[in-house]
Amino acid sequence: MEYPKRHKNHVNESKSWSITSNVLPEEWIIRQLNERDYGIDGYVEIILNNEGLVSGDVCYIQLKSTEKIKWKNGKAKLSNIKKSTVNYWLSLPAPVFIFYIDLDLKELYFCSIEGYIRRNYDKYLNSNDTMGLIFNQLYNLETKIGLINFLYLYSLEKHKEEIDSSLRTLVMHFKTYLEYILYNQGRDQFLIVEEERIFCLIDLYKLLKTLSKHTPIKWGCMDIREMYEDDFKAFGEISELHELFLTKMLVQLQKQLFEILRHYKELFTVVEVDYWRKKDVLLFDRLERIDLDALEKDPYEYLFNLDNSLLY
Template identity: 30%
Template sequence: MKLPKRPKQHISEAASFKLFASKIPESWIIREVTERDYGIDCYLELVNDDNELTGELVLIQLKSRQSIPWAKDNTYTLTGIDISTSNYWYKFAVPVFIFLADLEKEEVFMLSVDYWIKRNFFEFIQQSTFNYKFKKSSIFEGNHGVFAFKFDFYYEYYRQQFENELLFFLTNLLHFQDFQIDHYNRESQLGIQGSDLIYFEAMHRNYKFLCIYLNLDNAIPSIQELKKKSREKFGHTYYYELYEGDLTEWVEEFQKLTLQIIKGLKSFLHGEFSYWKIINPTLYHYVTSISEDEWANG
């Protein structure tokens, strides 16, 4: 009696899905999709350490090999993905990741689509073939794998905000410098007026975000901590939210961070050279032409 046979492709797809599901934290949620022919196999919703649903979604494409034939440099190039699929992934407003399963060794490796496209943009815009290169070090395993994945995820999740904050930083760079100089060593008990306080908070937010995104150390306390310290200092005479002494205390740190952010932005844009040269060459040349010596002197 002849019976239907299950295609090997379906078997490997099911095996890769089970392997992927076994690697993610138990609290995270996999949301399957019914239409898999368009390059998305499932959605992954992240759950925070307090088991709260965050609404942070990742689109997942699963690929598998019975055994991944790593090259001598410990990389593997995934080929055969139609350019229309890459275009589709690139247009999504949420991050898209490819997970590559080694079924024999029961290992899973990850790659952020947007990250790879932006670093290989010249090839991408040719709109012919576009391949994805995995590193053996990008294994998704245990706490280290989860940490690396979350780092890459938030890198893309906050990408649009980064580009907004980048423009804010560049257009205000000279104003930041003037503001910091102007508020250095003023009478410490003078209150910060409304317009200056609003500008300070905007500058503080901008520096804080860029430091986090560019992975830079930032010793400046939060706005809430600065205001709390000010209240404790002035006690019952506390009237303003912040005083000149509060700003003077951190001006030199802001000046140091200005240089670190400039260096960080240069390195970041260099890593995405092909993307910025096509999308915004003016911005790229402006950032790379900023004199670090000038800002090193505060």
């Protein structure tokens, strides 16, 4: 007597979802989609707080599986990804991750599609109907470092527009920001800072903090409120800021600025060079022409040279 037989693909699909559920943090919410023909199997609601609050942090996921992932030098390739599917992923309003699952070891590895395409942009453009994805063995979601990398990449993609806009503002007004930082340090420490200069400080502070928080760069500047509290303890004047504490803040912001520029110059002009050359040649060109070694060695001489050039 014959009976229906469950297809192996269906068995592997069930195994993949089971592994995904076991590997992801238990407080995260996994939702499967019924319609999966277009390259999305479901989405994950990421809980980023200790209270378990669902705050709208969502990413799309596509599950791929194999009995045994073949690693070579910490890398594994997943082939035959339709370019049309990649185009669809890139059009979606939330970050997209491919989960590559080792059914034998019950391990889950991930790849951020948007970031992968930016790093391999020419290969993507030159591919015909299909392309491959390279997975990193460090991106194992079951490990602490893997989870940290996943959250970092998620945050990076979620805030990409904000990051790019902030970086354009910083680079296009780089000379003005550098002038402000350098020429507002070391003044008479007992004098009160004018409101206009305080507003400039707050704008610069917010800009650099935005560019720092989505990177591995540690934010090393005192809080604005802390600055005012320290000023009050020293001078006893409410709601006033003195040159002493403006200088202290600007010294910290100067260091932060140099670290930010070094990080984004490496990212935009080396790691994602093909993408930014084509997508934003002006931003790419400005970043590439910033000489960070000369800037850090003598920022005043560097600013002088900017004043005497047509670079900015």
